[in-house]
Amino acid sequence: MPGPAQHPVPALALVGAWWRAAVRFGNGVLGADRYERYLQYHRATGSEAEPMTEREFWRDYQDWQDAHPEGRCC
């Protein structure tokens, strides 16, 4: 691996990487990445059917949530 002396990591790139990781973490905690993960799941099942569009997926997910409440503690 090249030493940092020859190729200093640009500070900006480092900040960018941290920022992207933070956004990814935030999206994950909020559950904003659900559609992406659904697509990943859909591809992995090898299903022939077309996956739901983003709009269809969220509608379906919200309706499913109606019958599956999640507790929040104190």
Add this chain to the structure above:
Amino acid sequence: MSTTHHQPSGAPRPAAEGHAELPPNHVDPEVLEREQTRWTPLRIALWVGIALLGAVAWAMIAFARGESINAIWFVFAAVCSYFIAYRFYAKFIEAKLTRPDDRRATPAEYHANGKDYLPTDRRVLYGHHFAAIAGAGPLVGPVLAAQMGYLPGTIWIIVGVILAGAVQDYLVLFFSMRRGGRSLGQMAREELGVVGGYAAIVATLTIMVIIVAILALVVVNALGESPWGVFSVGMTIPIALFMGVYLRYLRPGKVMEVSVIGFVLLMVAIVGGGWVADTELGAQLFTLDRVTLAWCVIGYGFVAAVLPVWLLLSPRDYLSTFMKVGTIVLLAAAIVVVRPEITVPAVSEFASRTDGPSFTGSLFPFLFVTIACGALSGFHALIASGTTPKMIEKERQARFIGYGGMLMESFVAIMALVAAVSIDRGIYFAMNASPAATMGTVEGAAAFVNSLGLSGVHVTPELLQGTADAVGEETIVSRTGGAPTLAVGLSHIMHQWFGGASMMSFWYHFAIMFEALFILTAVDAGTRVARFMLTDTLGNFFPKFRDVNWRAGAWLTTAIMVAGWGSILILGVTDPLGGINTFFPLFGIANQLLAAIALAVCLAIAANLRRFKHLWIILVPLVFDVVVTVTGSWQKIFSSDPKVGYWANHVAFKDALAQGKESFGTAKTVAAMEAVVRNTFVQGTLSVLFVVLTIVVVVMAAIETVKALRGHERRTHEDPFVESRIYAPSGLGATPSEKALMTQWEALPLEQRTPTGGGHH
């Protein structure tokens, strides 16, 4: 020649037969063990350093008897203790009691459905789990407990979480994960039989009702007579509705975007609240008395629980999660940056008395129930079973998520305690004494607090009014419930960092806002969960209730649950004795009794796993918790001191009424006396109900344990072993061998390492 290939014994096997192309699904435990526990000089130095720093910090807190102590010592004592507990005690529990096996697929993998069974990155899941377990509880309890000084509360929060709270969360999470993510009620039914199972379900349901009621009482007390607070918290409803419509129709799926928009609107609502409260119309419109507010919360709770979740509930939840992670980080940073000096005595005069203004009863057992969330919280068992275990990727991660997640909540409690003890003691007692004691006026409050005879405490009406003016409130006298005190403490710390004195009112209302937001989220989600539990239970007798599309059934069961907590809320706000100081112990006892149920279920499971030698890991917190809660309940039921015992008070007021007295104690009218009689009856009855149900469950668990000790073999309720086909490291970071294996897995196409829940490809 045989085509079967053999693995050298002891080497990690490939993930599944016929999938030799997959890398191993686990790191050899021996390799892992060597990496994690080999004592290199650097490591020894690190842990010696942590231990020393922790010891010094504890010594400062416990023995320093100077003028003041710096708040940074609380942070060091807590964090060093958590590190040591996580590294050594949690690891010990893992090795001896749970024995995770990374070859075993988790429910997230073998039931994967792209919805609730969803393998989730461990760091993301940590945040998700934390946001689900932590709310206003750890912010409120320590504030009330601060009346006994900082030391008893600090010891209980830190020692309690290490030996009890985090152990409970970890074990429930682990055992539920081994059982396909089943709920605590279902596990109780399987492990303890029908009687124990039903007792656990009824206890859970009633305990949820009381917890929601007391949380709602905290909100109502914080917003009563506060136009600024009412406006800004009220605005969260239209903001959430807007977010809901935005996500449903305008830009579906843009959750982060809408959360940021919602957050900005929230800040505008806080600032705008100040302007609105300054206008005559605004002050008139939004100054609501507590009874009106209670009815608003009840109405809100009902509507939120019957509306489709996309409209109100889930956008609020996004907002609440967003705020939760943000405010906790902010609070920690503020305490580290500002490092407030604390002048409160370590152990106050009230530690040895039973007549404290913010809660009544002696230190043992009532300190241990007043601080529930943050040290030991039974409610967590409902999240740690059911929700989180369906998202965990690997069994070894349960320690980080379950034990580690609870440590973080404990840290929140420590920070709340610091905020509460960093304000003047006189102001603290003026805020937390019941209106009956202070007459609700600054003069009355000053006279009351000064009459307590506390060393170094002298408040003047001017000081109380000045503080109220600084935080933009009409008054701070008798703002019970903990939330306003925390808000004053927080604004006291934050303004030294950001904005100076002119920002104190913003920070006060910022704190009120996030506490209200957390609580209202818990209220609507709690009502919904309780409604589904009720329909589930009723469905056993009337199958029609199982039909989720039956609107009348949904409305009816929601109405029952709302009526349950709503009526207790109304009793609380109209209570002549002050509400919080008599009702809060009930909240703590209920929460701790739920913990006893959860630990009892874990005990039965561990006994049936034949881990007898290490059952003490569960017995220690269970026995302590049972002793605390049963003693607490006993005193609440049988104590002859009317300040402590519900029934003693009940009888005293009843007698006074029978004698034709027009006023008695702090109740100045006959109606008030009748209210006390009614409230103490409800409180006394609930205490009896909770303790009886819990004793039933604990006895059932004890019977199961003794049966197992006598050699009675029973079939396990664990799901069958399924070989895992994914891999992920276990802790926050990854060890070299974990990293190396991870690199192998990352070389595979994403599809091949995405679980599909049995769908073969």
